[in-house]
Amino acid sequence: MSNLSISEENYLKAIFHLYKHGEGIGTNAIARHLDTKPASVTEMLKKLADKKLLTYEKYQGVVPTRKGFTLALGVIRKHRLWEYFLVEKLKLKWDEVHEIAEQLEHIQSDLLVEQLDAYLGFPKLDPHGDPIPDKDGKMCAMNCCCVSEIKPNSNARIFGVKNHTSAFLKHLEKLNLTIGKTFTLVNRNDFDQSVELVLNKQTMHISKEVAENILVEKLK
Amino acid sequence: MSNLSISEENYLKAIFHLYKHGEGIGTNAIARHLDTKPASVTEMLKKLADKKLLTYEKYQGVVPTRKGFTLALGVIRKHRLWEYFLVEKLKLKWDEVHEIAEQLEHIQSDLLVEQLDAYLGFPKLDPHGDPIPDKDGKMCAMNCCCVSEIKPNSNARIFGVKNHTSAFLKHLEKLNLTIGKTFTLVNRNDFDQSVELVLNKQTMHISKEVAENILVEKLK
DNA sequence: ATATTTTTTTAGGTGCGACTAAATTATATT
DNA sequence: AATATAATTTAGTCGCACCTAAAAAAATAT
Known part of the structure; x- marks a missing residue:
């Protein structure tokens, strides 16, 4: 059972995004992404490496492991499902949902997520056009x-x-x-x-x- | 703008419940309620007193202020609205929702709460029969x-x-x-x-x- | 190849919210 | 009222996640 803190989840998410956008995952880049300082990032990377969520060697940068990847996708899945919920059900505007989803994405309950997904009708895209990973982390390829x-x-x-x-x-x-x-x-x-x-x-x-x-x- | 930590909110909630059930709000009782130790409670009481959410004098116990009361009610409102949502919309069972609502109750967004309330049709009672405070903290009197x-x-x-x-x-x-x-x-x-x-x-x-x-x- | 700049890491510290153990105050018993 | 018991507070730590300042390594420029 890998239960991560909110901070740990945010680091994984940031690393995932940098990785996907091929921006090069440096201590500096991560820090900028999370509005924190490089020194703090170094510490966290050690912790995440201990938990086998990424491989890390001093000065050599970072590569997420499969496990780290999966967990990051889980957080992203929750974020996007909640955004969809907030816009489609609660009628918030697309510019009002990001901050709220940043909080909701850390709620821990597999049951909740699966029921929410079903309730929403297994949506494929969130209100900003981002693909929502399914239960198994799969998401539709984007051609844009x-x-x-x-x-x-x-x-x-x-x-x-x-x-x-x-x-x-x-x-x-x-x-x-x-x-x-x-x-x-x-x-x-x-x-x-x-x-x-x-x-x-x-x-x-x-x-x-x-x-x-x-x-x-x-x-x- | 009083922005409380999750811990602070949980203390206010516990104090509110003890207060309402007339159980006498001692350091010990609060600790038991929050599954923590009396020494930790003492420290937190000082902090909450500094923030004017309760009055506290050494060895003399605690009385919540109006402000503390209102904030506690806000958290309880969110807890119960989310429980209602989880049961009525997501079809979770009444014994599955408490833990999840304990997390959801700390999400900060007035807009979210008001929209959720409207979406649910301004319910008066949660799935366990507890009254849901409205926007202004009012809730139906219970005769049971x-x-x-x-x-x-x-x-x-x-x-x-x-x-x-x-x-x-x-x-x-x-x-x-x-x-x-x-x-x-x-x-x-x-x-x-x-x-x-x-x-x-x-x-x-x-x-x-x-x-x-x-x-x-x-x-x- | 060396010097400069940038990136990354280490060292040492802070605030929060918890803890234990010991001291203090309040309450109950005799 | 004196004493025993229970509740509360203080003192001193700890882990987490952050920070600054300084050192070390890597990348870049000359």
């Missing part, structure tokens, strides 16, 4: 990319977001750039990487920062 | 007593329970003594305070311990 990666003159449908902060999501809401919307990217400006797109026959400008954080699936 | 307090030859309807442990609730389930059931108490045995009652035309015996933990409303 950032707006900053698609070519001018292509059509795309908004699939999800990379940034989950309330500020960003509210901004998207204001621009009417929500999940499911389709648009045509008409131009990318070389000097600042901002893009022009047409949505509902209206032309709009979005900054590089915004473009990098919107995930789309290409159409046709 | 223990089976150990009613007289032979009276009819009663089961209203709730005092003991929330899984063991006790499973026991009741087995005896078919669940909320809403009505019975006639036919006799109380002097030597062990056990009682005989008739439910669905069947006579059954229940121990003093069980009788003390079943709440009933008297009929006719």
Whole structure:
């Protein structure tokens, strides 16, 4: 029975995300992700290594083990199920749920999670377009990319977001750039990487920062 | 903004319950309630007194302040709403929800609580018959007593329970003594305070311990 | 290849919430 | 009222998860 503290779960989650985004899992990166200091990370890595949740050698970085992976996925599963619940059942807005789910993801009860999943109808995607791992950690493959990666003159449908902060999501809401919307990217400006797109026959400008954080699936 | 730790919330809750049941709020009693040691309680009482959640003077015991009272009620509200949710929506059994609600009650988000309450239809009672405080801390008055307090030859309807442990609730389930059931108490045995009652035309015996933990409303 | 910068680790400390053992105060008994 | 018992508090520790400052190793630049 591996019962982890909230901190330990958060470390595993952070390491998982860095690993998946191929960002290189350094002490510094983890610290930035968790809003903590590198020295604290080093200590925790030793503890997690003792528990066989990752392999760690001084100065050599970190590799999660299968067990660590599985536990991280379990936390992510809970986070995304709760987000789905909060939006679909409790009618919270997509920019209101992240902080709450950060708390709910640490509730320990397998029974609870499985019943919640069933109650929600085994959803595949959370309100931000992220795939929800099933009971066995499997999740649907994602075939999407950032707006900053698609070519001018292509059509795309908004699939999800990379940034989950309330500020960003509210901004998207204001621009009417929500999940499911389709648009045509008409131009990318070389000097600042901002893009022009047409949505509902209206032309709009979005900054590089915004473009990098919107995930789309290409159409046709 | 008074943001309490989980420990602090648990102390307030324990003190509230002792206070309400008129059990005398001693360091010892609180420790027993929280499965901790009296010395630890003393320290925490000082901290809670500093935060004006109770008044405390050495060796003189404790009195919760209005603020402490309100915060305790808030935690209890959340506990009971979550229990209701777990049973009514997720279909957990009444003996499976207490532990989980002990965790969920510490989730911090006013918005979440109010939406949950609305989603559940503003329930007045939780699955164990305990009243759920509303937004303002008001809850319906309870007019019930223990089976150990009613007289032979009276009819009663089961209203709730005092003991929330899984063991006790499973026991009741087995005896078919669940909320809403009505019975006639036919006799109380002097030597062990056990009682005989008739439910669905069947006579059954229940121990003093069980009788003390079943709440009933008297009929006719 | 050496020097500089960045990253990572160690050493030593802090606050929280628990603990044990010992001292103190309150309560009950005779 | 004196004494025994029970409740409470103090004093001193501990583990966890964080911190800062300084040392060590790795990466980068010259």
